[in-house]
Amino acid sequence: MTTKLREVDVVIVGLGWTGGILAKELAESGLKVVALERGAPRTSENDYSLPNIRDELRYVVRHDLMQNTARDTLTVRNNPTQEALPMRRLGSFLPGEVVGGSGVHWSGHTWRWTDMEFKIRSNYEERYGKKFIPDDMTIQDWGITYAELEPYYEKFEYTAAVSGKAGNINGKIQAGGNPFEAPRAREYPLPPLTPILASEMFSDAARNAGYHPFPRPSANASQPYTNPDGSKFGGCQYCGYCQRFGCEANAKGSPHMTVIPIVMRNSNFELRTHSWVTRVVKDNDGKRVTGVTYTNVLNGEEFEQPATMVLLCAYAINNVHLMLLSGIGTPYDPVAQKGVIGKNYCYQTGAGATLFFEGKYFNPFMSAGGSNATIDDFNINWEFDRGPHNFVGAYNVNGGFNTALPIGYRPVPSGTPQWGSEWKRATAKWYQTAMTIGASGSVMSNRYNCYDLDPTYRNAFGQPLMRMTFDYKANEHRMGTHAAQVINDIAKSMNPTKLNPAVARTNPWTVVPYQSTHNTGGTIMGTNPGDSALNKYLQSWDCHNLFVVGANVFPHNASYNPTGPVGALAYWTADAIKNRYVKNPGPLVAA
């Protein structure tokens, strides 16, 4: 039996960065907001303070802050000829499942995606001609510009305590920053983190090779900080437990210690945890949504929460799943290339080298989430000519450490046995002497990389699992090969004692080892309902009182981490709702 609750103005599904930002902004504007979070309430003081944190078994092996795959997971396959099988244990990516979402366990890397992404098809067609883009590559312009998002990037960076060095302020190139970045109106809120030896060595080598290294911007407060909302940050202690952990020093910008505690004090807001949303309810005419149904996962009780407005702010994959389960919009068909929901699923690729220097002590146990240096010479540098290399997209290269775990981080030279006394000797010998240089690469959308509902497997609520069909294509293989070459050239110039060289990912993608939690697309934004699910304000083309927020709106995936534009777009959407939609409910863009 489903209990129907009293209607509220806004129901938000998922309380991480996007849900937290929208909840705070909309509750402060006077709207009555209810947030439904599938996970448990967690706070820094009760859960992430010592000795509850720094537990590799609990957080890394047992995924304490992540989605419970016994309740819901997805099935995966590389192409439509295969039978998809359920991912029974988290691997390649780690969706969060607590108050604060993945914003609790992220590393904090915060980038500004530029018009190189937002106008991708126009850019490549203009420079290289239409034929340069393969027929099956379904990239398209986003319908938004960097100039529109700039103030919202800044708002997110100042909220999340991003430490970094500007490379371009109002068109003026700044020494020490990223010279390729798009112009920003002002400096980062905090100076960069203290570089570690590995990132300094990488920076020197990159500079000698003619590249332009700069400190990676990260929401790890380099010094104590109070953000514009009054949230207080401690200074990062370089404890080494960043990615996959909550921050014990309140130094990592996270929704659970910024926007969420603020909205929790607002009488317009209510949070219900352990609430698993099963469906968005459509109005009879299908033009509006009327609320959501959810199950209390502690006792199985079912509820319907009516609302004037529904905001999907769950993890990117779960947002798309809810759209498919609720029958909103036309599901994407990769054969006919019709429909939009599930279209343009993208991931990221990469390559990495490990360098061993006998006699060096890198102290890998000491690092921050963002204690790396990066080069963007092959990324947002449009001067880099992709023509001779025949690929669309980009990669950034970085050197340093991020969460080198005391148990899990075991660098040994290639050829070392994987267990036994020889391995033990090697891991003791090389642990202190290793550093990495890695590339993070974009993945262009492809007609066959997509989501739909699985025909066989169901979740704990009896609903079809999400099915993911994904593989890297020749474009990504070519880019990975180029990246591996650049990495290996830099690595060799540093004269390491031993080198495990970078190798491009050309084997089929597999869901088993962890790679990156940067899943994008599925309900993409765009300029018209024919090829996108949402308009530029992340408003559903089908139901105007439904907004879908998160990396699921990206029409393709860049080399950068997604949280910068995810946070910026949440503030952008909040403004569109507060300033325009509430005054005149209806489509914000004419279809």
Next chain:
Amino acid sequence: MRNSFRAAAGLGLMLSMTAAAQAGGDAARGEARFQDCAACHKLEAGSNDVGPSLHGIFERKAGTLADFRYSPAMKRSGISWTPETLDKFITEPQAMVPANRMPYAGMANPDDRADLIAYLQKTSK
């Protein structure tokens, strides 16, 4: 009354003994230094956060608030918090109380510490 008498006596002691470190302590400047602490410590009574409330810190022994989970190291330390012991502690917390759980590397500058302690003396009562 007794507390204010003690504070006055303590001030005299400081001027003679650790003048360089603490006599110049400026509570107004110390408010800015408290930024280092404020993400985890509150000054209101009973308001524990990631760290214990600092209300009344100079009137208690280390590790004794009943409703805060201290490290065994802090509970065993036997420290009575005074401007002098707090100065020593925040210089390098792990040196004075090894294995305590405060994730803070320390405040190296003695003038900064003096300002912070002056601020805490004023606001923790």
